[in-house]
Amino acid sequence: MFKGMLRDKDAKGLAHTRSLTDSAAGNTRESVGAMGHAGGKSSTPALQSSSSDSEVADAEAFVQLVKARLKAHPYLSSLSELDLKRFLVANKGSSNHALKHVQAALDWRNAINYKSILNEDFSDLEATGKLTIESTDSQQNAVMIWQQSRHSPLPSSQRASSAAGTPATAPSTPKLSNRESKEAAQAAIDRNLRFFIYTILRAYQTHRLRTDNKLVVVIDRIGMTPANYDQPLGKAIIACMQFFPEQFEAYYVFPKNAVLMVAWKVTRVFLDPVTVARIKLLSEGEVKATLGAIIPKDELLVRYGGTKADVYDAVAPVPAVGSSENQGAADDDDDDQDDFVDADGTAEEMLDLGSVRDGKATPSLVTGNDSACSPTSPAPVA
Template structure:
C-alpha cells in the first residue's frame, strides 16, 4: 500500500509560502485593505485616527508604519473609546520596539514551518481563515518558550501582511495524538495570551480546542483568569465525541481537512485521515493523574503564577470499598485560586479524601 505521508519534509514544505516576505510588505503601512469599524461612531474613530497621525509621541514610536487597518483594530478593541484606544496603541508601539517587530518578516523560521505544526488551511463558513496548531508535532521546551511564542506571532503577522487574514481568524488547537512532551507549561500560555490579547486586538473570531481531557480543563482554569472576557467567550473546549461535529458546524466539508471528517486534503497530511477515537473513550496521554500534575508543576516551578484549587478535582472517589467516577460537572467547576506552590498539595489531598 502506498504511503500517504510526505516522502520528505522538503516535499511537504513545497506548499508553504516563502519564509521571507517581499520587501514591500515589511512595513504595515503598505497593507492597504480597508476595514470598517465595529464599535463606536465614525466621527470618534476619525478623531482617534487624526490624533494617531499627528501625535508626536506616537510618531516617535513608529506609528507612521501603521496602516489604518491596525488603527481600526485598536479602536474596536477599545469598544469605540478613543482615549482607551490611544493608550492601548501606545503600549503596543513601545512593545514592538522591545520585541523587534520589524525584524519578524526577515527571520528564518524554516525549521518550525517544516514541522507542519502551525499553518493556515482554507476558510471557515464565516469567511475567516483557519489557522491550525497541531500540538503533537510540537516539542515543548521551557527554554524555547519565547521562541515558540515569536513563531506564532510571526505566522499571524505573515497572514496579515499577505492578505490571508482580512480581519479575524479561526484558530483550531488540535490535541489529537499529543502527549505530555508536546504540551507547554503555564509560562508559555501566560506569555502567549498576554501577547495576543494585548497586541492583536479583535483578531480572534473563535478558538476551538479539542479533544479535551481532565488535565486540559485544569490548565484552562489556571489560564482563564488572565484572559479578557471577550477572549474567554470565544474559546470552545470540545470533547472527543463532539469535536468533529463542532468543526463541521464551523467549517464547510469542502474546506475541512479529512483529518476532521471533511473532504479537503491537508498538505501536511497529503490526504492521511486520522484514526477515529472510540466513542466511549476520551483521548489522553496515558500518564497517571499524579504524574501529569507533578510534571506540569515541575516545569513551571520557577514561574510565579496563580493556580486553581483542585479541591474535588479527583476523577475518582472511593465509596463502599469501590471506586466510581465522579461526574465531570461536579469536578470541573471553577474553584478558588491559590499559589502554584500549593497546586500538588491540593490535588493529592483531594485524592486521599
C-alpha cells in the same frame, strides 16, 4: 459602543513572561487577550451601517489623535487605521487608555525588531506542520491550527543530545550546564514566539488573513504527550496578544479531559462572558460536527471530516478524529461528575494570566498579586 465597527468585544487578560514579552517599554492598563492584524496595508473597510455617526466620528478622531501624537514613532506605519480603531474598541471607547495601549504596542514592536520577522528563516519550524493558517471558514475568517503533538519545547541541540547515545554510548554533543540549558530553553521560547507572529504575517501575505476578517483558532491536542507540553511558550504567546486587539473570532480546543475541564471550571469564573462564549472545549465526538458546521468541506482537513489533505502528515502523521489510534486525553462529556484531579500545571497556565472582568483587574491566583493584569502604564505621551 462600536458594535457596528467590530462585531464584539474581545477577551481581556495579560500574562507576564520574560525575555521578548518583557522588552516592551510599558504595558497598557487594559490588556486584551486577542490576536490581531500585525501590519499590512493601511486600508480601512467601510464601517457597518449600524454604527452611529458619533461612534464613527469618535473612531476617526482617535485615528487622527494617534497620528498626531505618535507621528515620530518608527513603528506607527505598521498599524493600519482599522488596527488603531480596534485599540479604541478594546478600551471601551476611552481614547486616553487606547492611546497608551497603542504606544505600548508600538514600543513592543520596536523592542523585538518586529519588522525583521518576515525576513527570518523559520523553515525548520514550518516543516513540522505544528502551526498553520491554510484554510478559511464559511465566513472567510482565517483558520489557525495548532497541532500540539508536533511541537517540542526543547531546542534542537538539546533534543539531539538527549536522543544521542545509550548508557554504553557517549552523547555526540557535550552536556550543557544548567545555565546553558536555561538560556537555550529561553532562546527556543523566543524563537517559537517569533514563529507564531511570522505565521500570522505570512497569512496576510497569502491573503488568507485580511484587514476585514478574523482568526478562528483550532487547538488540536490529539496524540500529544507530556513531551509536547510547553507552558512557558503558551504564556509568552498570550502575553504578546494584548498588543493585537480585536482579531480572534473563536477558539476550539479538543479533546477535553478531566484535567482540562478542572482548569477550565476554575478559570472561566474570572473571564468576561464574551471570552467564555468564544472558547469551545470539545469532546472528540463533537469535533467533526462542530468544525464541519463552520468550515467548508474542501477547506477542512481530512482528519476532521473534510477533504483537504494535510501535507505535513507525511512528516508527522496525526490520527484522525475518532480513530482507534488515539490514545491521548480521554473525552470527558459529563462535566458535572468530574473527580478532582491534579490540574496544577494546566490551571497555572490559565490562571497566571490574570484577567479583566467588568472593567476591574482580577489578581493572578498563582502569583498572588495583580501585576499580571494591571501592569505599569506606559510613560505619558508627549
